[in-house]
Amino acid sequence: MQGIIAYGAYIPRLRLSRKSVAQANAWFAPQFGARGKGTRAMANWDEDCITLAVAAARDCLGLGEDRSGIHGVYLASCTLPFAERLNAGIVSEALTLSDTVEALDIGGSQRAALSALSAALDKAKGAAGNTLVLAADLRQTRAASAQELDFGDGAAALLVGSQNVIAEHLGSGTVTVDFVDHFRSDGADVDYQWEERWTRDEGIGKLMPRAIAAALAAANVPAQRIDHFIFPSTIAKVDAQLAKNCGIRPNALADNLAMTVGDTGVPHALLMLAQVLESATPGQLILVGQFGSGAQALVFRVTEAIFGFRPQVGVGRWLASGTEETNYTKFLAFRQQLELERGMRGEQDKKTALSTLYRHKSAVLGFVGGRCELTGNVHFPPSRISYTPGAPALDTQKPYKLAERQATVLSWSAEYLSYYPSPPQFYGQVDFDGGGRVLMEFTDVGRGEVDTGTRMEMVFRVKDLDEKRGFVRYFWKATPVRFSSAGSPGPGPTE
Amino acid sequence: MPSGIKDKVVILGMGCSRFGERWEASPEDLMVEAYGEAMSDAGIGPQQLDAAWFSTHMSDVGTGRGGLPMGIALRLPNIGVTRVENFCAGGSEAVRAAVYAVAAGACDIAIALGVEKLKDTGYAGLPVATVGTLVPQWYPNAVAPANFAQLATAYRHKHGMDAATLKRAIAHVSVKSHANGAKNAKAHLQKAVTEEQVLNAPIIAEPLGLFDCCGVSDGAAAAIVTRPDIARGLGKRELVSFKALQVATSNGWEMHSSDWDGSYFHTARIAAKRAYEEAGIRRPREEVSMLEVHDCFSVTELVTMEDLFLSPEGGAVKDVMDGFFDADGRIPCQIDGGLKCFGHPVGASGIRMLYEMYLQLLGRAGSRQLANPQVGLTHNLGGQPSQNVCSVSIVGNFPS
Numbered sequence: 001m002q003g004i005i006a007y008g009a010y011i012p013r014l015r016l017s018r019k020s021v022a023q024a025n026a027w028f029a030p031q032f033g034a035r036g037k038g039t040r041a042m043a044n045w046d047e048d049c050i051t052l053a054v055a056a057a058r059d060c061l062g063l064g065e066d067r068s069g070i071h072g073v074y075l076a077s078c079t080l081p082f083a084e085r086l087n088a089g090i091v092s093e094a095l096t097l098s099d100t101v102e103a104l105d106i107g108g109s110q111r112a113a114l115s116a117l118s119a120a121l122d123k124a125k126g127a128a129g130n131t132l133v134l135a136a137d138l139r140q141t142r143a144a145s146a147q148e149l150d151f152g153d154g155a156a157a158l159l160v161g162s163q164n165v166i167a168e169h170l171g172s173g174t175v176t177v178d179f180v181d182h183f184r185s186d187g188a189d190v191d192y193q194w195e196e197r198w199t200r201d202e203g204i205g206k207l208m209p210r211a212i213a214a215a216l217a218a219a220n221v222p223a224q225r226i227d228h229f230i231f232p233s234t235i236a237k238v239d240a241q242l243a244k245n246c247g248i249r250p251n252a253l254a255d256n257l258a259m260t261v262g263d264t265g266v267p268h269a270l271l272m273l274a275q276v277l278e279s280a281t282p283g284q285l286i287l288v289g290q291f292g293s294g295a296q297a298l299v300f301r302v303t304e305a306i307f308g309f310r311p312q313v314g315v316g317r318w319l320a321s322g323t324e325e326t327n328y329t330k331f332l333a334f335r336q337q338l339e340l341e342r343g344m345r346g347e348q349d350k351k352t353a354l355s356t357l358y359r360h361k362s363a364v365l366g367f368v369g370g371r372c373e374l375t376g377n378v379h380f381p382p383s384r385i386s387y388t389p390g391a392p393a394l395d396t397q398k399p400y401k402l403a404e405r406q407a408t409v410l411s412w413s414a415e416y417l418s419y420y421p422s423p424p425q426f427y428g429q430v431d432f433d434g435g436g437r438v439l440m441e442f443t444d445v446g447r448g449e450v451d452t453g454t455r456m457e458m459v460f461r462v463k464d465l466d467e468k469r470g471f472v473r474y475f476w477k478a479t480p481v482r483f484s485s486a487g488s489p490g491p492g493p494t495e
Numbered sequence: 496m497p498s499g500i501k502d503k504v505v506i507l508g509m510g511c512s513r514f515g516e517r518w519e520a521s522p523e524d525l526m527v528e529a530y531g532e533a534m535s536d537a538g539i540g541p542q543q544l545d546a547a548w549f550s551t552h553m554s555d556v557g558t559g560r561g562g563l564p565m566g567i568a569l570r571l572p573n574i575g576v577t578r579v580e581n582f583c584a585g586g587s588e589a590v591r592a593a594v595y596a597v598a599a600g601a602c603d604i605a606i607a608l609g610v611e612k613l614k615d616t617g618y619a620g621l622p623v624a625t626v627g628t629l630v631p632q633w634y635p636n637a638v639a640p641a642n643f644a645q646l647a648t649a650y651r652h653k654h655g656m657d658a659a660t661l662k663r664a665i666a667h668v669s670v671k672s673h674a675n676g677a678k679n680a681k682a683h684l685q686k687a688v689t690e691e692q693v694l695n696a697p698i699i700a701e702p703l704g705l706f707d708c709c710g711v712s713d714g715a716a717a718a719i720v721t722r723p724d725i726a727r728g729l730g731k732r733e734l735v736s737f738k739a740l741q742v743a744t745s746n747g748w749e750m751h752s753s754d755w756d757g758s759y760f761h762t763a764r765i766a767a768k769r770a771y772e773e774a775g776i777r778r779p780r781e782e783v784s785m786l787e788v789h790d791c792f793s794v795t796e797l798v799t800m801e802d803l804f805l806s807p808e809g810g811a812v813k814d815v816m817d818g819f820f821d822a823d824g825r826i827p828c829q830i831d832g833g834l835k836c837f838g839h840p841v842g843a844s845g846i847r848m849l850y851e852m853y854l855q856l857l858g859r860a861g862s863r864q865l866a867n868p869q870v871g872l873t874h875n876l877g878g879q880p881s882q883n884v885c886s887v888s889i890v891g892n893f894p895s
Binding site: 350352353356363378383392410418427431437439441452453463464 | 634636
């Protein structure tokens with residue numbers, strides 16, 4: 001049996017009020033006044049596709065340190081930060097996966113996540129080990145466009161394999177057609193969109209039913225037996241029309257999160273799937289489809305094992321944990337669509353020494369410190385000589401992962417002096433459960449949310465952008481613990 | 496314990512430029528100003544100098560690198576000029592090197608000069624520093640005010656103190672230094688301020704406001720040192736001698752270990768203990784007459800009073816509020832205005848502190864002269880609370 005064995009998701013904490021966008025742009029685009037309802041997920045300045053994907057993967061994988069069962073990472077996205085430098089490779093380092101993992105970037109169409117999922121399911125038939133399917137998007141839009149209101153940022157993750165399957169794969173259908181409802185040429189920031197009604201009638205209306213019919217036939221499942229129909233689209237009611245045309249019951253329609261998150265693009269079908277799985281019961285049938293340069297659909301049946309898995313946070317709690325952002329200029333600035341005066345302190349060169357990064361990639365990307373075998377003292381970054389007062393031992397440190405451990409704030413400040421994309425810059429010293437102290441930047445934090453003693457957890461984020469050369473530095477940051485069930489793994493072997 | 500430096504080396508002459516936003520002065524001009532005063536005070540010519548130590552920190556925005564800037568600016572007679580750099584404690588390091596060279600007998604007369612030109616960057620505050628190739632990949636883009644502001648959160652937590660009480664105490668630290676700076680014609684900031692002004696100033700790094708931060712200044716200072724017998728031979732009667740020169744440098748323990756509580760300077764306590772031992776001081780609160788500490792931020796000065804064992808643990812707030820460190824208090828601190836108001840040209844600051852102690856001990860401090868000071872202490876810090884270099888020096892009258 002092949003299928004999904006774990007799932008996870010990530011929705012950025014900021015939720016941009018559509019009303020504030022519509023009102024700010026009303027002088028120019030009054031037609032969007034009626035669409036100023038709800039919120040859309042908005043990545044913080046230090047989030048990109050890679051960090052979103054890492055967050056979703058961690059939601060899926062949980063706190064366990066043994067990730068040796070993961071043999072593949074497929075990262076689906078149309079907005080990956082690097083055109084060349086394996087984006088899935090950065091994710092693998094951040095997740096401290098084995099370097100024998102097969103890592104791929106998959107893109108090119110809105111159904112790239114389903115293509116990645118299909119490939120992972122195929123792989124599960126023959127090979128040992130699980131494949132982590134990740135999907136993330138952070139799409140640039142023009143100010144005062146429909147997409148700016150409709151889209152949202154987010155990511156989803158599925159672990160695919162053949163042991164402890166919680167949703168068994170029953171069948172798939174694919175149609176590949178060069179139907180260009182939108183495109184984005186190499187180097188362009190923003191999609192070029194064709195008329196929506198044409199996409200609805202000639203594209204989705206004709207191509208999706210073929211993929212769905214093929215998937216249902218392969219699964220040997222009649223359409224009316226589908227319990228959850230997942231089909232993301234920003235076109236109003238197109239999912240309901242499609243269900244009707246395919247013979248799927250209207251009450252099978254899954255919530256497309258339009259009022260809270262917006263359409264996240266490539267990950268959206270998997271994000272909706274993650275939400276469906278949170279409340280699915282054994283025996284239920286799920287049809288998930290997505291449209292883009294053709295159509296793709298997959299059918300799954302939920303198994304008894306569904307009760308044995310919970311994501312670390314899950315869509316439901318990500319949805320509930322949002323903070324409404326009513327400042328539209330902040331959104332524009334985070335997207336580099338509004339050039340703010342940075343002052344001379346913003347001129348600092350952020351060139352990264354790539355050879356240094358390579359030597360320290362485990363520390364910088366994986367947040368792996370060194371724990372002295374003699375004293376248990378934890379060092380970050382790891383060093384050859386330990387700090388132990390009076391007994392500086394040589395070469396006694398073993399790799400020690402910090403990313404999944406919680407920490408407590410010792411001291412902090414919030415400063416307004418430097419150039420920081422979202423001032424003030426919060427940073428401080430945190431002490432990790434089980435040992436180790438690091439002076440770290442804090443993110444997703446506002447005034448009054450941190451003090452000495454505040455419990456923090458770690459998130460993988462953009463540290464600096466080298467705009468001159470187009471390079472991105474990543475590192476881990478601390479953020480207040482917001483979900484009580486999360487915790488630190490127990491002590492033990494850590495390699 | 497080695498025999499130490501006590502009374503082996505004396506100050507032959509000192510000089511200090513006017514500190515401040517010296518738009519008209521290049522680093523060379525600042526050096527000439529301090530050097531000229533020191534040489535004339537010493538009463539010697541360049542040929543009598545055997546060696547020089549040169550302190551500057553932000554060489555990229557100021558003087559340039561190496562010993563050359565000093566050798567060329569002062570047209571020194573091809574003696575060795577060695578640049579020392581130890582963050583904001585570099586000035587004290589230059590003095591230490593010169594003193595040790597004289598004590599070793601390698602030199603008869605040596606000069607230490609520190610200079611910093613910070614006002615050619617185009618913006619306020621300390622320039623953005625470069626920190627190698629690994630640190631920027633994980634360390635926060637830290638700035639000095641937020642590094643030192645963390646002392647406040649940790650100190651408050653340790654002593655169960657409310658934010659307003661600590662904020663008021665550190666405000667008093669700044670009010671006192673402004674009052675002192677107003678009497679110093681060479682100081683960068685010569686204006687008294689009220690507690691209300693300090694408390695209501697814009698926040699730079701919580702909880703530090705504008706008046707909790709020291710001036711970022713241009714300036715230079717110089718010290719010429721020699722053996723007591725040589726100074727006597729040159730006709731000097733009243734002499735100021737070194738009683739202790741101690742430096743302690745972090746080894747990463749504070750950075751890595753949860754055993755450090757973030758509210759004090761581990762190095763300062765070590766350097767202070769060693770310095771008191773070297774100088775033979777057993778009861779610092781009773782024996783120290785005056786001090787210049789590294790008040791880069793008001794909260795730094797406050798916690799330093801405990802690190803130097805002048806205030807009891809947790810007692811600095813009471814001492815500060817009681818005026819213990821005011822100009823008319825038991826141990827006047829920052830009598831020249833300190834970093835806060837005299838200013839902080841990084842590489843020169845340690846020597847500037849020594850300059851004030853020298854003037855006070857010789858009775859030359861004019862309107863801010865203290866009555867009969869015997870023992871002066873300087874505390875010069877480089878880095879930040881969790882990793883730093885701390886220098887504690889003690890000077891006093893040379894026994895006649």
